[in-house]
Amino acid sequence: MRSVDDICLDDRVPPWVPVDVRRYIAHTEDGQSIRAIARKAGCHASTVLRQVRRCETRRDDLLIDMGLTRLGLQHAPDGLLDEGTTDMTTAELDSLPDTATLSREAPRILRRLNEPGACLAIAAEMEKAVVVRETSEGETIRTAVVDRAIAEAMALQDWITSSEGGRIQRYRITSTGRVALKRFLAEEEARRAQATADAQPFADQHRDMQDRGTGRRRVRYNAVESPLLTLARRKDKEGKPFLTPDLVAAGERLREDFELAQIGPRVAQNWDRFLTGGGRGDFNPEGATGGSEAARRRVSNALADLGPGLGDVVLRCCCFLEGMESVERRMGWSARSGKIVFRIALTRLKRHYDEATGAWSPLIG
Template identity: 40%
Template sequence: MSDAVAPCLPNWVPEDIVRYLMHTECGVSIRQLAKQADCHPSTVLRQIRRLEEWRDDFLIDGAFRALATEVSGENATGAAGDFFAGDGELARNKERLLTVLAQPKAVLIVGAGFEKGAVLRGDADDQERDQISVEMSLAQILAVEGAIAGGGTGQILKYRITPEGRLALAKLAADREQLARVRSEGVSQSAIGAVLGLAQMQAARRAEQDAAGAGPRRARYGVQETPLQILSRFTNRDGDPFLTPEMVSAGERLREDYELAQIGVHLNREADQFREPGTAPEMGGQEMSRRALERVNKAMMALGPGLSDIAMRCCCHLEGLEAAEKDLGWSARSGKVVLRIALEQLQAHYGKQPTVLRMIG
């Protein structure tokens, strides 16, 4: 993205909307935008046409207008409220509003000329119907993200939470709970513990199977396809791959580092049993394992709470999405969306590293 535009926009604005605003407000050509995004111009053109159709929505059009003033430098409305709130504050505000909208019969009311919206809860004929004031900027953000939908053609428009909004609410709640755990335990300790605890976890699972009389479980590393490889065959509504090859490579790299760290720990323990007293250990494999462990630890910290859980389970432990969703308490079919976000962050994390550090081992 252009250096002149990116700093002006809040973190929640997707890249396709940034490109749209650069084209419509700054006059940047589609070909130049495609070159910057490393994609075909037709891809950018489809995005621009799709976003033009989005502007039929009252809230989305309001969000685009506010962002356009920032891109063009006019800043006529001063895009206030939640548009430029910190990530933590914005997440808390979104979770509070989505929690209310997730209740039965809750509806968000907005209209042209209104400074704020309102959430109504209860039946329409209920004289004691609750009413909660909502910042228009927060409602616009949720509409852009697809968390709420509705609209209409009259002066008063009604919006309700969407399935994507319920998924976003579940992720926000999971992130908040995970952040609380990480803060109490320490990020580094949590990440390292997740890596080094695989052997103990596998041993516990084998013990449970033995106690239940089940046969030995086939190692997941022997399967022909990983969860990422299966997901990479899926496509979205536009026919584009659900996971790009770069995302899959980032997930596979995390798994390779994870396995390398585990192998090093295992070999060092085995060597300690046969090493003569007073003999110094060989540092070659130990150093390689330590570096791999550091890379995994840094990747987990880059992902943060919530995203690191799904990445560790699906990329490293090779758990299926259904099992991961159940263990994490997420709604059905939410795991693949959160995993895609985690892989995007993981790809960005690896992309920032020097080329020499992108090599395994």
């Protein structure tokens, strides 16, 4: 029986295969137990269990199922292919793309999928997938053709996701796919610039620069770095946004005041005093001098109104940009409960702003 590390180093499994898929193959094909995989990986068994269950659930997706089958049969006992358990030929099983091939083909397809109205179409009996785009006149134009193995690799990495079922599956680019496209483009630009010191391809993949506001209050910021906007892109069970735009605006308003409060001589403001057990009463915003006193006062008033717990989660997520898992661990909350508390805190924060200054924050100066 091979270990997880052996699978990661197996020449038949390309390095691009995600960790959760490797662990799924180790459990389903190599027969390793969840606890054994967790011990070798140095993580909790529940983490591996969730990854295995997620991979199994994703097999309803055509490309995911074909990709996992392709990976699994390479680790199956000898002779399994002779039993007629799969329609894949030996040549198809050997056609898993390596990292160089995927890096060469994926940017071309992701560019096409990033165009408005574009999708990738494929059926079970098709050896190749096609990228089509609908024009404003309702015409359908084929813009690219890609091998099925490449499409499977892109689906396994969450770069594309199925948007329509039926005999012909249609896939569209995901936010993860757009991040990967940015990295590919940054790497290409770095090669053209002969890898100058200013080239930062791996940093650029985490940037999603957007503009907010109008006129004098126009601000350019990185949307990807904020856990608030990460949650705002999620949907609830009914398909509605998990965080409504007014809640997102309240969180961004707190972060804006927090950033303004750091300007000036007192850049070392100790906001940890507002965290649970930090002695909230020791800070007197009225006696603050230097920097942006009004912004510090607005932040302190908002956190005081929210109180312990709710104030902690908005300060950590909106201002300190801590991820939800980190906040849950620090606060001692159960997994996946932090986002519910965060939404309640944002609701209270919005009510505070509505009662304090109305829908708009005061202009600077």
